[in-house]
Amino acid sequence: MKIFGISGSPRLQGTHYGVNYALEYLKERDCEVRYFSVARKEIKFCMHCDYCIRKKEGCIHKDDLNEVYDNLIWADGIIIGSPMYQGNITGQLKTLMDRCRAIVAKDPKILKNKVGMGITIGGDRNGGQEIGLRTIHDFYMINEMIPIGGGSFGANLGATFWSKDKGKEGIMEDKEGLRSLKKTLNRFLEVIKNNIK
Numbered sequence: 401m402k403i404f405g406i407s408g409s410p411r412l413q414g415t416h417y418g419v420n421y422a423l424e425y426l427k428e429r430d431c432e433v434r435y436f437s438v439a440r441k442e443i444k445f446c447m448h449c450d451y452c453i454r455k456k457e458g459c460i461h462k463d464d465l466n467e468v469y470d471n472l473i474w475a476d477g478i479i480i481g482s483p484m485y486q487g488n489i490t491g492q493l494k495t496l497m498d499r500c501r502a503i504v505a506k507d508p509k510i511l512k513n514k515v516g517m518g519i520t521i522g523g524d525r526n527g528g529q530e531i532g533l534r535t536i537h538d539f540y541m542i543n544e545m546i547p548i549g550g551g552s553f554g555a556n557l558g559a560t561f562w563s564k565d566k567g568k569e570g571i572m573e574d575k576e577g578l579r580s581l582k583k584t585l586n587r588f589l590e591v592i593k594n595n596i597k
């Protein structure tokens with residue numbers, strides 16, 4: 401099982417820790433993992449130039465997202481994590497999602513049936529974490545992937561953390577958040593195993 405984890409935070413703090421915690425958990429369960437953080441990366445905006453639609457050769461921009469394209473195509477399962485900014489995912493992550501139009505324009509089925517889950521982190525207890533998860537799930541659905549949550553009684557739509565604006569330390573202290581993450585990861589694994597049988 402090949403898993404690709406993405407952190408949408410411009411810092412190497414809470415989300416970076418949360419996504420890597422998830423990847424370590426999966427590595428211990430027979431998964432091969434790869435990781436990308438938007439931190440300190442060059443990620444240009446989609447300009448709607450339609451180069452990807454006309455040429456079907458990927459994106460006109462040549463920047464740090466090339467690595468993301470390769471890894472999205474490689475993976476059986478994708479984990480996207482983001483801090484909440486103004487009640488939703490970060491601008492960097494949204495740009496990454498927009499830019500995925502390029503690979504889908506080349507092959508509309510390129511992400512089809514890959515399994516996806518989300519991890520969202522807010523400084524506030526109710527700072528948009530569930531809305532952020534829905535944004536991540538929408539990205540999966542639009543690209544014909546299979547979005548999964550963690551099930552009722554603990555995880556619902558996926559993994560949600562309340563960092564209290566304490567970065568990595570805040571995530572480590574949030575026991576309920578870690579419980580929601582593990583519950584979601586178990587469901588993620590279950591669906592991937594079923595999917596690649």
Ligand SMILES: Cc1cc2nc3c(=O)[nH]c(=O)nc-3n(C[C@H](O)[C@H](O)[C@H](O)COP(=O)(O)O)c2cc1C
Nearest residue numbers: 409413414415483484485486487522523524527563
């Ligand atoms: C521009 C900006 C907007 C933010 N907006 C929210 C918000 O709407 N809701 C919230 O709970 N936290 C908000 N925060 C706090 C971060 O989501 C929080 O500190 C998070 O844990 C940071 O994750 P990181 O350590 O991975 O960068 C905001 C932070 C910044 C810098």
